[in-house]
Amino acid sequence: MKSILFFIVTCSLTNAAIASQKAILVQSTTSTANSGLYEYLLPRFEEAHKTQVNVVAVGTGQAIRNASNCDADVLLVHAKSAEEKFIEEGLGVKRYDLMYNDFVLIGPENDPANIADSITAADALTGIANSSSIFASRGDNSGTHQKELGLWLEAGIDTKPHNGKWYRETGSGMGATLNTSIGMNAYTLTDRATWISFKNRGQHKVLFEGDAALFNQYGVILVSPEKCPSVNAVGGQTFIDWLTGPSGQQLIADYQLDGQQLFYPNATTD
Numbered sequence: 001m002k003s004i005l006f007f008i009v010t011c012s013l014t015n016a017a018i019a020s021q022k023a024i025l026v027q028s029t030t031s032t033a034n035s036g037l038y039e040y041l042l043p044r045f046e047e048a049h050k051t052q053v054n055v056v057a058v059g060t061g062q063a064i065r066n067a068s069n070c071d072a073d074v075l076l077v078h079a080k081s082a083e084e085k086f087i088e089e090g091l092g093v094k095r096y097d098l099m100y101n102d103f104v105l106i107g108p109e110n111d112p113a114n115i116a117d118s119i120t121a122a123d124a125l126t127g128i129a130n131s132s133s134i135f136a137s138r139g140d141n142s143g144t145h146q147k148e149l150g151l152w153l154e155a156g157i158d159t160k161p162h163n164g165k166w167y168r169e170t171g172s173g174m175g176a177t178l179n180t181s182i183g184m185n186a187y188t189l190t191d192r193a194t195w196i197s198f199k200n201r202g203q204h205k206v207l208f209e210g211d212a213a214l215f216n217q218y219g220v221i222l223v224s225p226e227k228c229p230s231v232n233a234v235g236g237q238t239f240i241d242w243l244t245g246p247s248g249q250q251l252i253a254d255y256q257l258d259g260q261q262l263f264y265p266n267a268t269t270d
Helices: 001-022 031-034 037-049 058-070 080-088 121-128 143-155 174-183 191-199 233-244 246-254
Strands: 024-028 054-056 074-077 091-106 136-137 167-169 188-191 204-208 217-225
Touching: 001 024, 024 031, 024 058, 024 233, 031 037, 031 054, 031 174, 037 054, 037 233, 037 246, 054 074, 058 074, 058 080, 058 143, 074 080, 074 233, 080 143, 080 217, 091 121, 091 167, 091 174, 091 191, 091 246, 121 143, 121 204, 136 174, 136 188, 143 188, 174 188, 174 191, 174 233, 217 233, 233 246
Parallel strands: 024 054, 024 074, 136 167
Antiparallel strands: 074 217, 091 188, 091 204, 091 217
């Protein structure tokens, strides 16, 4: 009987070890990839756990859709209300705060809408609308786009009647939208990490920052193995535990570009 029990326990441990060593698929927001954070983090995790991590970097809305279709083990995005809905629908096991930074409004150096003197982000957007200065929106349901829409709502401005006029939707990622913004001499909203890592700045710069409304929280979620039986739950949770644990949090804090910290760890593990 003891030998049979030992065999069962050994098989269970072996199966868990095999599952943890399977490649982990992460559906992720683009900002974490564009900033170079994964290139910095993943080799350290892969070396420590002998497990490969593959990242699909898309807008938050698309990442959530992909994860909802069981095309992910882990979801790492930055739209808390959408993440909480993902959990409520039974698609994710648990959401963890991971890290944060902030959004900034960038625009041409001459600042035709004079947003640099604004008190709040809503005031800055009101200035853009009132001056009919061009604003480039991602228009892709990403976390950045969702934040932008919330800011327009807070400002009491409906952009729909102005779509195609001073309000331009690019339907593309942050890097492409920044390029479009610079090409059109337009304003846009971007996460700070992407802006710090962005090279083609032209005469554009950060013109408004620091409003609490621009806070940008990132969360990480294990996709539900009950909804998606193919999920590598052991490997995915191991990755989440590492990101939210001392090693991952310290590495996130240490990551810098041009002497600037891009993300600030604030994991919740309770």
